[in-house]
Amino acid sequence: MALAARAAGVPAIAVCGQRKLTPGQLAGIGITQAYALTDLRPDLRACIEEAADILQTTTTRIAKEWL
Secondary structure, eight states: OHHHHHHTTOOOEEEESOOOSOHHHHHHTTOSEEEEGGGTOOOHHHHHHTHHHHHHHHHHHHHHHHO
16 A cells, blocks of 8 residues: 555555664655654553553644644
């Protein structure tokens, strides 16, 4: 899907728990930007427990940056 989006000139944005790929690796699979929940809350256990709040914050950030 990400490669198809790139081919159509549409940015593909990913949201993940942890980001382990480099920006170059992400670009190679067609992902323009990846937002990891651990960017906001590095502690994995806390990240899981607070996932809803972190996702809300992340989607707000994405909207501000991309819309």
